[in-house]
Amino acid sequence: MIGGGTDFKSVPLPVRLCYDRAQVIRLYHVSKVYPPRFAALNDVSLHVQPGEFVFLTGPSGAGKTTLLRLLLGADAASAGQIVIGGRNLARLGRQGITRLRRSTGMVFQDSKLLPGLTVLDNVALPAEAAGASPRDARSKAFALLRDLGLKDLVRRAPPSLSGGEQQRVAFARALVNDPRLLLADEPTGNLDEESAARIVELMRRAHQGGATVVVATHDPALLRSLPGREIALRTGRVVAGDGAPPPE
Numbered sequence: 300m301i302g303g304g305t306d307f308k309s310v311p312l313p314v315r316l317c318y319d320r321a322q323v324i325r326l327y328h329v330s331k332v333y334p335p336r337f338a339a340l341n342d343v344s345l346h347v348q349p350g351e352f353v354f355l356t357g358p359s360g361a362g363k364t365t366l367l368r369l370l371l372g373a374d375a376a377s378a379g380q381i382v383i384g385g386r387n388l389a390r391l392g393r394q395g396i397t398r399l400r401r402s403t404g405m406v407f408q409d410s411k412l413l414p415g416l417t418v419l420d421n422v423a424l425p426a427e428a429a430g431a432s433p434r435d436a437r438s439k440a441f442a443l444l445r446d447l448g449l450k451d452l453v454r455r456a457p458p459s460l461s462g463g464e465q466q467r468v469a470f471a472r473a474l475v476n477d478p479r480l481l482l483a484d485e486p487t488g489n490l491d492e493e494s495a496a497r498i499v500e501l502m503r504r505a506h507q508g509g510a511t512v513v514v515a516t517h518d519p520a521l522l523r524s525l526p527g528r529e530i531a532l533r534t535g536r537v538v539a540g541d542g543a544p545p546p547e
């Protein structure tokens with residue numbers, strides 16, 4: 300049981316996605332260099348099929364967050380090409396990136412909920428940014444939070460929530476626009492087993508709903524809990540599982 304007495308597993312799928320809305324992701328020789336000359340990603344090439352579930356693994360500093368930020372369009376690659384759904388991110392321009400971000404949900408390593416807004420308003424915000432009226436955005440956010448068993452938290456401020464609750468609200472926020480691509484950065488880091496299991500269930504449902512899911516983690520328990528392809532990074536390079544088709 301979670302939150303307002305809802306049996307979490309019996310509630311219907313909260314996200315209305317369909318498989319063919321998901322987008323293929325291709326990276327060609329991508330590097331990301333932070334000033335003055337530190338290569339956080341170094342010649343990374345990889346492919347992710349629509350509707351795939353991918354774990355991005357590697358030790359601290361391997362470049363996982365850096366890669367997720369590039370996929371979100373929050374940072375630009377220093378070299379190479381990133382193509383999502385046939386669109387080259389380097390050529391999209393600001394408006395194109397904003398549109399892309401609307402079809403992408405991101406759960407950050409530190410949840411990044413806005414402390415001055417209620418849980419409901421945090422979840423409604425991306426829907427409003429995507430063009431919904433404040434009333435529609437809040438009603439959509441409420442329905443999603445209710446479906447996820449978080450109804451009792453809607454009026455709370457994020458700082459008053461437990462770490463596990465904050466992560467679940469961050470997932471609700473990432474899912475409110477029915478994303479084609481869900482990116483999650485260490486979503487179970489520092490969570491107890493039960494909270495982590497609830498997060499796993501959210502990712503499973505988003506994936507079953509048709510989203511392509513990319514999860515950065517070095518949590519072995521999370522890796523065992525969901526079937527997914529593992530792409531391993533070490534010091535900014537892909538060392539296993541890049542998903543590239545075999546050479547012809």
Ligand SMILES: Nc1ncnc2c1ncn2[C@@H]1O[C@H](COP(=O)(O)OP(=O)(O)OP(=O)(O)O)[C@@H](O)[C@H]1O
Pocket residue numbers: 333334337338339357358359360361362363364365366408517
């Ligand atoms: N804005 C930045 N400026 C300079 N260096 C950075 C910046 N962001 C990340 N780095 C460096 O790039 C490398 C990769 O960082 P990144 O955050 O992608 O690693 P990570 O795999 O997510 O690690 P963790 O598991 O600790 O979250 C690290 O050495 C980090 O110090």
Ligand SMILES: [Mg+2]
Pocket residue numbers: 363364365408484
């Ligand atoms: Mg990280």
